[in-house]
Amino acid sequence: MGGTRLARVVAAHGRHCLVEDESGQRTLCHPRGKKSAVVVGDIVAWQPSGDEGSIERIETRRNLFYRQDEMRTKAFAANLDQVLILLAAEPVFSEAQLTRALLAAEAEGISACIVLNKQDLGGPFDQAWARLEPYRRMGTPVLPLGLHDGHGLDALRQRLTGRHTLVLGPSGVGKSTLVNRLVPEAGAQTGEISRALNTGRHTTTATTWYWLEPARESALIDSPGFQEFGLHHLEAERLAQLMPDLRAALGDCRFYNCTHRHEPGCGVRAHVGADPSVDPLAIDQNRYRLYDELFDELSNKRTY
Numbered sequence: 001m002g003g004t005r006l007a008r009v010v011a012a013h014g015r016h017c018l019v020e021d022e023s024g025q026r027t028l029c030h031p032r033g034k035k036s037a038v039v040v041g042d043i044v045a046w047q048p049s050g051d052e053g054s055i056e057r058i059e060t061r062r063n064l065f066y067r068q069d070e071m072r073t074k075a076f077a078a079n080l081d082q083v084l085i086l087l088a089a090e091p092v093f094s095e096a097q098l099t100r101a102l103l104a105a106e107a108e109g110i111s112a113c114i115v116l117n118k119q120d121l122g123g124p125f126d127q128a129w130a131r132l133e134p135y136r137r138m139g140t141p142v143l144p145l146g147l148h149d150g151h152g153l154d155a156l157r158q159r160l161t162g163r164h165t166l167v168l169g170p171s172g173v174g175k176s177t178l179v180n181r182l183v184p185e186a187g188a189q190t191g192e193i194s195r196a197l198n199t200g201r202h203t204t205t206a207t208t209w210y211w212l213e214p215a216r217e218s219a220l221i222d223s224p225g226f227q228e229f230g231l232h233h234l235e236a237e238r239l240a241q242l243m244p245d246l247r248a249a250l251g252d253c254r255f256y257n258c259t260h261r262h263e264p265g266c267g268v269r270a271h272v273g274a275d276p277s278v279d280p281l282a283i284d285q286n287r288y289r290l291y292d293e294l295f296d297e298l299s300n301k302r303t304y
C-alpha cells in the first residue's frame with residue numbers, strides 16, 4: 001500500500017508510541033481506530049500524516065515477554081533475543097522473583113541470563129553468588145559484575161553484542177548505573193523520548209529502547225515492573241518442563257501425568273536435595289520448593 005512504512009517501536013506511553021525507521025528517524029505515532037496497544041520492540045506498519053503518523057498494523061511478534069496477575073496483563077517488550085536479570089550482592093534478591101522471570105522468558109522461548117552486580121562488596125557478593133549455584137548448574141549463564149570498578153563489563157558487553165536485550169531487576173541493584181555506563185547518551189535519549197511522548201515525567205517509569213552503538217545493532221531495553229511477577233498465563237502442568245533442572249529429570253516417573261508432588265515412584269523427587277557432586281541431576285531444595293508453591297498457585301488460580 002502506498003505510503004505505508006515499517007518501523008520499530010522504541011518507546012510507548014498509553015496508546016501513543018515513538019517509532020524508529022531504518023535510518024534512525026523517529027516519529028510520534030498514534031493508533032488508528034480501536035487497535036490493540038503496541039509494545040516496545042514491535043515492528044509496525046505506519047503511515048505519515050503531517051509530522052506524526054498513524055499505526056496501521058502490528059507485524060506478527062516473534063515473542064512477547066509479559067507477566068499476568070489476576071487483574072491484568074503487563075507486556076514488557078516484544079521480539080527479544082534475550083532477557084537479562086540484574087541482581088546484586090545487596091539488596092538480597094528474591095529467588096522466587098528470579099524464578100518467575102526466568103519462567104516467563106522460557107515460556108516464550110527467550111534465552112535468559114543473570115548478572116550479579118556489586119562484586120566489590122566481598123562477603124555478601126560471595127553469598128549471593130553461592131545462592132545462584134543451582135542456576136549455573138542448570139545452564140543459565142551467570143555473570144559477575146562490578147559497576148563501580150568496571151569488573152566484568154567487557155564480558156557483559158560481549159553478551160549484549162548484536163542482540164536485543166530486555167533488562168529487568170529489582171530496585172537498588174544498579175540498573176540505572178548500568179544503562180548510563182553502557183549508553184553514554186542515555187540521559188539525552190530519555191529526555192528526547194519524554195518530550196516526544198509528552199509524559200511530563202522521567203521515562204524510568206516507561207519501557208525504553210537504547211542502542212548501544214551508532215551502528216544500531218545491539219539494544220538494551222530498560223523496563224520497570226519486576227515486582228509482583230504474576231504467571232497466571234502458565235499452566236501448572238507446564239511448570240516442570242519450563243524449569244531446566246526439573247526438566248532434566250523428567251521421564252522416569254511411574255505415572256505419565258505425574259505432578260512430582262506426592263505420587264509414588266516420582267523420578268523428579270528422587271533427585272531433590274541430592275548432592276550435585278554425586279548426582280548430576282540433583283535438584284536444589286529451594287528450586288523444588290518454588291516449583292511446589294507455584295504449582296499450587298497456578299492450579300488454584302481464579303479466572304474472571
Ligand SMILES: Nc1nc2c(ncn2[C@@H]2O[C@H](COP(=O)(O)OP(=O)(O)OP(=O)(O)O)[C@@H](O)[C@H]2O)c(=O)[nH]1
Nearest residue numbers: 117118119120146147148171172173174175176177
Ligand atoms: N558497591 C557497589 N554499589 C553499586 C554498584 N553499582 C551500583 N551501585 C550502587 O547501588 C545503588 C543503586 O544504584 P542504581 O543504579 O540507582 O540502582 P537501580 O537499580 O536503578 O535502582 P532504582 O533506581 O531503585 O530502580 C547506588 O547507590 C549505586 O551507586 C557496584 O558495583 N558496587
Ligand SMILES: [Zn+2]
Nearest residue numbers: 253258260266
Ligand atoms: Zn514425577
